[in-house]
Structure formats: structure tokens, C-alpha cells
Amino acid sequence: DIQMTQSPSSLSASVGDRVTIACRASQSISTYLHWYQQKPGKAPYLLIYAASSLQSGVPSRFSGSGSGTDFTLTISSLQPEDFATYYCQQSYTTPITFGQGTRLEIK
Amino acid sequence: QITLKESGPTLVKPTQTLTLTCTFSGFSLNTSGVGVGWIRQPPGKALEWLALIYWNDDKRYSPSLKSRLTITKDTSKNQAVLTMTNMDPVDTATYYCAYRGSGAGYFDYWGQGTLVTVSS
Numbered sequence: 001d002i003q004m005t006q007s008p009s010s011l012s013a014s015v016g017d018r019v020t021i022a023c024r025a026s027q028s029i030s031t032y033l034h035w036y037q038q039k040p041g042k043a044p045y046l047l048i049y050a051a052s053s054l055q056s057g058v059p060s061r062f063s064g065s066g067s068g069t070d071f072t073l074t075i076s077s078l079q080p081e082d083f084a085t086y087y088c089q090q091s092y093t094t095p096i097t098f099g100q101g102t103r104l105e106i107k
Numbered sequence: 108q109i110t111l112k113e114s115g116p117t118l119v120k121p122t123q124t125l126t127l128t129c130t131f132s133g134f135s136l137n138t139s140g141v142g143v144g145w146i147r148q149p150p151g152k153a154l155e156w157l158a159l160i161y162w163n164d165d166k167r168y169s170p171s172l173k174s175r176l177t178i179t180k181d182t183s184k185n186q187a188v189l190t191m192t193n194m195d196p197v198d199t200a201t202y203y204c205a206y207r208g209s210g211a212g213y214f215d216y217w218g219q220g221t222l223v224t225v226s227s
Contacts, residue, residue, distance in 0.1 A: 001170070034213040036154075043203055043217035044154065050211045087154055091212025094167040096144070096156040 002026050002090055006099035012107040017078045021102045023071045023088035032092035035064055035073045038101075039084045047086075048073060078104075109133035111143075111204050111218035118224050119194050125223060129187040129204030133216075136162050136182045140209025143187040145178065147200040148220075155200075159207065160187055194225045 003026040013019050023033065031051035036044035046055045048064035051071055061076040075082055083106050088099040115127035129143060136143060144159040158178040159167045168176050177190045187204060201222045205214035 032211055034211070036214075038154075043205075043220050044214075045217075046213055046215045049213040049215070055215065089154075089156075089213065094159070095169050096159070096212070098146075098154040098156065100153045 001095050002029060002093065002097050004088055004090055004097050004099040006086075006088060006102045008102060009100065010103040010105065012105045013078055014107045015078050015080055019075045019078055019104065021073045021086055021104075023066075023073070023099050025069045025071075025090055025092075028068045029090045029092035031067050032090055033064075033066065033071045034089045034091065035062075036087045036089065037082075037084045038087065044087060080106075109206055109216040111206060111216060113202060113204050113218045113221040115202075115221060115223065117222060118226065120227050121195055121225060123194050125189075125191045125194050125198070127189045127191075127202055127204075127221065127223075129189070129218060131185050131187070131204075131206065134206060134208075135185070136160075136180050136187065138162055138209075142207035143180070144205050144207055144214060145187075145189045145202065146205060146214070147198075147202045149197075149200040152200075157191075157202075158189060196225045199223065199225045 005024045007022045033051045035048040038044045052064045063074045086102045111131040142161040145157040160178045175192045180187045201220040203220045204218045206216040
């Protein structure tokens with residue numbers, strides 16, 4: 001199985017901050033890497049697919065980069081509605097695997 | 108507009124079999140490249156992929172749960188069904204179904220999820 005490791009596991013930040021979340025795969029996955037946002041009691045919501053493509057309707061302050069084993073999700077200027085948990089997911093091969101999540105909290 | 112909704116029991120006893128149904132609209136599981144996946148999330152924990160069924164009836168399972176899982180589809184009813192045998196309290200989780208389009212393997216639409224509790 002391909003292991004997905006996110007860092008940090010939790011993060012405190014303020015509105016307006018620039019935030020970066022990292023995701024590392026245990027082997028190369030090309031750009032088969034996707035990012036989701038999840039708020040409490042809600043289903044995950046796709047933000048970024050194929051490492052860097054912004055899903056339709058997602059604000060442009062979200063961006064993704066990387067290929068191979070190392071990926072990042074960046075929020076350029078945090079908004080109050082961005083405080084949530086973020087997950088990466090690889091689809092390079094089955095079993096599909098998710099990262100353990102990064103909880104973004106208000107400082 | 109694509110929507111999905113999970114249905115099934117909210118409480119099952121240990122050793123019982125869980126059957127969950129995903130009823131969807133806005134797409135067909137006959138369309139090339141399309142799939143429906145099942146993902147679960149224990150309370151306070153991370154997402155865990157369980158199974159995926161494709162338009163051509165190809166099926167993939169989590170290796171750690173493969174012996175307990177069966178995924179099927181009924182294209183006439185626009186449904187995908189997941190069965191999990193020998194339920195245990197550790198299987199308590201919110202179970203989601205999600206749409207996988209013909210793109211790079213991401214899930215771009217999700218159901219609201221259904222919480223299944225395993226307890227005697």
C-alpha cells in the first residue's frame with residue numbers, strides 16, 4: 001500500500017495568514033494526488049485534483065503543487081470559513097489511501 | 108446535478124452483516140470511466156477507503172477488509188450496494204459513498220454519510 005503522510009497534523013493560524021500543508025507519498029504517485037476539505041459533521045469536499053487543478057467553484061486562494069512524492073496545499077489568505085480538516089488522497093493505485101488529516105484551527 | 112445518498116441501518120449487532128445502499132442521480136454507472144466508491148470515517152479519525160465499483164463492473168477492495176466486503180451495482184435503480192460481514196464495534200463509523208468520474212481517480216461528489224454504530 002502507498003502510505004500518505006501529512007504534516008503538520010494540526011496547525012493554528014489567523015485570518016489572513018498564508019498556510020501550507022504538506023503531503024508525502026511513500027512512493028512516486030506522479031500527480032495522482034487530490035485534496036479535500038472537511039468540516040465537522042459534513043462530507044469531504046474536493047478542493048484540488050491532479051495535484052494542482054482547482055475544482056470548479058473553489059476559491060482561487062487555494063492552490064496545490066507537487067509531483068512524485070511531495071505535494072503541498074497552500075491557502076494564500078485564510079478566511080474564517082477555511083478552518084477545517086484537510087486530507088490528501090492518492091489514486092495512483094489501489095488501495096486508494098488518504099493522509100491522516102491536518103486540522104487547521106483558529107489562533 | 109450529481110447527488111448521492113447513503114441508506115441503511117444505524118445500529119447493528121456484533122457479528123451481523125451490514126448492508127448499505129447508495130442511491131444516486133445525475134449520472135449513470137453505465138457511463139465509461141465512472142465509478143462509485145465507499146469510504147468510512149470512525150468518530151474523530153481519518154478517512155478510510157473501502158471499495159470501488161466501475162461502470163464495467165470491475166471491483167476493487169481494501170486489502171485489509173477484502174474478505175468481509177462485497178460491492179455491487181444496480182444500474183436500473185441507480186444504486187451501489189456495499190455489504191460488510193462480521194461487524195465489530197471497531198467498524199463504528201460514518202460511511203460515505205462518493206462519485207468517481209472519468210478523471211484522475213478523485214471523488215468529486217459525496218453523499219452526506221450515514222453513521223453506523225456496532226453495539227450489542
